[in-house]
Amino acid sequence: SPQGISCGLDCTEPYPAGTVVALTAVPDAGCYFAGWSGGVCSGTGQCIVVLNGDTVADADFGRLSLLAVTKSGGGSGTVTSAPPGIDCGASCAQYYTPGATATLTAAAVPGSTFVGGSGGGCSGVGPCTVSMSGDVTVNADFVNCTYSIQPDGKEFPYRGGSFSATVTASGLKACPAPVIYENHDWLSTTVLNWT
Numbered sequence: 001s002p003q004g005i006s007c008g009l010d011c012t013e014p015y016p017a018g019t020v021v022a023l024t025a026v027p028d029a030g031c032y033f034a035g036w037s038g039g040v041c042s043g044t045g046q047c048i049v050v051l052n053g054d055t056v057a058d059a060d061f062g063r064l065s066l067l068a069v070t071k072s073g074g075g076s077g078t079v080t081s082a083p084p085g086i087d088c089g090a091s092c093a094q095y096y097t098p099g100a101t102a103t104l105t106a107a108a109v110p111g112s113t114f115v116g117g118s119g120g121g122c123s124g125v126g127p128c129t130v131s132m133s134g135d136v137t138v139n140a141d142f143v144n145c146t147y148s149i150q151p152d153g154k155e156f157p158y159r160g161g162s163f164s165a166t167v168t169a170s171g172l173k174a175c176p177a178p179v180i181y182e183n184h185d186w187l188s189t190t191v192l193n194w195t
Contacts, residue, residue, distance in 0.1 A: 007059075015051050023047040025059045032097055034060040064095035065132040067102055067120075075112030075142030080105055088140075096132040103129045106140045113175055115141045145175035164192075 001022045004013030015021060024046050025033045033044055038058035041047035047057050069079045069092045080087050082103045085094030096102060105127045106114040114125055120136040122128035130136055147169050154163045169175035177194040 017051060017053075019051045021049045021051060023049065023057055023059070025061075027061055030064050030066070030095060031061050032064050034062045036060070062098065065098050065100075066093060066095055066135045067130060067132060068093040068135075068137045069104065070137060070139045071142060072139055073115065073141040073143045075108060075114075075144045077106055077108040077112055077114055077140065077142040079138075079140050080107075098132060098134070100132045101129050102132065103127050104138060104140075106142075108142055111144060112142050113145050115143050117141070143170065143175070145169050147175075147178050160186075167194075 001024075002015075002019070004015065005011065005021070005023065023041070025036075025044070027033045035044045036042055036047050036057060037060055038056055040049060040055060040057045047059075049055055049057060067081075067086065069086055069088045071077070071079070071088065071092075078087070078089055079092075081094065082105075085096075086092065086102070086104065094102070104117070104122065106117065106125070108114045116123060116125055117128050118139050118141070120128070120130040120138040122130065122138050128138065130138060147167055149165050149167050151163075151165055154161075167178055169178070177191070180189045180191060182189050
């Protein structure tokens with residue numbers, strides 16, 4: 001301002017001596033404005049130039065790093081980030097400046113279990129901090145835990161008795177231990193192990 005410079009297309013413009021020109025830098029999608037250089041202006045705000053001769057202002061732009069989250073495993077859940085940006089479901093990708101960090105936290109819906117993350121240095125089921133040195137993809141694995149029991153029943157004589165059964169959870173050790181309900185006061189249940 002005043003009009004003349006529109007860079008990309010027009011990065012040079014003649015102005016009368018003494019003209020005050022205000023330059024504003026706007027990054028394209030996926031990029032960021034890193035600041036002015038060359039000694040005419042500094043910082044990232046508007047560059048005000050008083051033209052007393054030929055002048056060059058350098059605008060430095062950089063490419064943002066994309067953090068993308070994918071989900072797998074057939075279960076359901078959400079992944080959120082701090083600072084905010086990732087809220088997956090709704091938004092599974094966010095741009096960050098290079099060198100920034102983002103902490104991802106996964107939460108399964110009832111009936112599903114988060115069994116771990118991978119990519120971007122993530123592993124295990126706890127929150128994961130990703131360093132944005134470039135584009136990063138992190139996968140969050142959610143599964144539906146279904147249980148089966150074998151044998152599924154036994155008849156006892158009036159004197160009572162005991163028996164053992166094996167519970168299997170979809171073949172995945174990451175599923176939580178099943179909750180055992182005892183619906184009679186004469187019935188007791190002992191869980192020997194859960195692996």
